[in-house]
Structures are given as C-alpha cells and as structure tokens.
Amino acid sequence: MTESPNPGRRGPDVTCVELVGGVEKRDLVIEEYDPSWTSAFTEHEHRIRAALGETAKQVEHIGSTSVPGLAAKPIIDILVVVDDVTAEEDYLPQLLDTGYMLRVREPGHRLVRTPELDVHVHILETGDVAADDYLLLRDRLRTDQGDRELYERTKRxxxxxxxPDMNAYSDAKGQVIAEIKQRARDNRG
Known part of the structure; x- marks a missing residue:
C-alpha cells in the first residue's frame, strides 16, 4: 500500500492489480448494435443509485454498448464516480449486496460485475482523468461516424x-482509442 498524492483521500490505495478469480479466457464476440443495451444500462443505473445513494456522484453508460449504431461485445460498461475510491466501505459492500461481484482492484480503479458477466461497473473517483476519458471517447464515437467506423473495424x-483474456484484447485497442481521444481533444478547441 502506498499513500496517495490526493490529499482528499482518506487512506492508502492498493499498489498492484488484483484480478479476483485470476486470468479468464473468454470467447469474444462482436454483435450488431442492440437498442436493448440502453434499457439494460437504465436497469443497472437504478440498481446502483438505489444501493449507493449520494455516494454515486455520477453513473454513466460508457463503452461500445453506449454508442448507437456501433457493434460491440454484449457487455454493458458503466462508470460510477465516487469521492474516494480507496474508501471501499462507502460503496463496495453495497454493490456486492445487490449481486455484483468484485473482479478488479487496482490503483485508482475498482471493477464489479454481474455473475452473468454481462455488466462491468468501473468505479473511479471524482477528478480522475480516466473517468473523463471514458466520456470523451463515448461522446466522440456518438458524434463522429468516421471514428465510429474505424473503431468498429479495429474491434472486428x-x-x-x-x-489469453479480455484484458489483452482491450490493451490491443489502446493505440486506436488514443488516436480517437486525441482527435476529440483537438476538436474541443
């Protein structure tokens, strides 16, 4: 454990990645966009807000399933922003009590998911650039057809x-994601 440079944090954060259950090899399938992904997000948003109340500063649909018209792995990604990711007692037991399972604990990030493995809830803290990046990418893909097509081709x-696991697949998309986010930043001003 190491002390965080964020003075608002109440405690130290973890210093390495913990994959609860270890590395998992899963079949990766890209499906055509399904409008039901939006309603699935809404159901989980209500579930998360009911469990966390004001602790959840933000609950956002992110990832490919949040982009109309974009083919995706049928996994709903959700961003939850809390004041202090190291204060797990403020959110983790509540999420586990509603049926999510802890999958990842790493510096600045926690991930819980459904037992069906079809919803991933990413927990970050207020001010984390990664939270802004999730939204930047989502919004760019929603509004720029060329980048949406590039991203879909890359994923396919x-x-x-x-x-070997979904993390390796996700890492392989990194360069294209970085390019898309840079274009989004450039377009901002």
Whole structure:
C-alpha cells in the first residue's frame, strides 16, 4: 500500500492489480448494435443509485454498448464516480449486496460485475482523468461516424485473433482509442 498524492483521500490505495478469480479466457464476440443495451444500462443505473445513494456522484453508460449504431461485445460498461475510491466501505459492500461481484482492484480503479458477466461497473473517483476519458471517447464515437467506423473495424479485426483474456484484447485497442481521444481533444478547441 502506498499513500496517495490526493490529499482528499482518506487512506492508502492498493499498489498492484488484483484480478479476483485470476486470468479468464473468454470467447469474444462482436454483435450488431442492440437498442436493448440502453434499457439494460437504465436497469443497472437504478440498481446502483438505489444501493449507493449520494455516494454515486455520477453513473454513466460508457463503452461500445453506449454508442448507437456501433457493434460491440454484449457487455454493458458503466462508470460510477465516487469521492474516494480507496474508501471501499462507502460503496463496495453495497454493490456486492445487490449481486455484483468484485473482479478488479487496482490503483485508482475498482471493477464489479454481474455473475452473468454481462455488466462491468468501473468505479473511479471524482477528478480522475480516466473517468473523463471514458466520456470523451463515448461522446466522440456518438458524434463522429468516421471514428465510429474505424473503431468498429479495429474491434472486428482484433476479436478474430486468439487472446489469453479480455484484458489483452482491450490493451490491443489502446493505440486506436488514443488516436480517437486525441482527435476529440483537438476538436474541443
């Protein structure tokens, strides 16, 4: 454990990545956009807000399923922003009590998911640039057809390869994601 440079934090954060259950090899499938992904997000948003109340400063649908018209892995990604990610007692037991399972504990980020593995809830803290980046990418893909098509092509190319786990697949998209986010930043001003 190490002390965080964020003076608002109440405690130290973890210093390494903990994958609860270890590395998992999963079949990766890209499906055509499904409008029901929005209603699935809404159901989980209500579930999360009911469990966390004011602790959840923000609950956002992120990732490919949040972009109308974009083919995606049928996994709903949700961003939850809390004041202090290290204060797990403020949010983690409540999420676990509603049926989510802890999957990842790493510096500045926690991830819980459904037992069905079809919803991933990313927990970050207020002011974390990663939270802004999730929204930047989502909003760019929603508004720029060229980047949306580039991202979909990239995902389809990558999903055809054999990956040891979903993290390796996600990492392989990193360069294209960085390029899209940079164009979004440039477009801002």
């Amino acid at each position: 190319d990558l999903v055809a390869q054999d990956w």
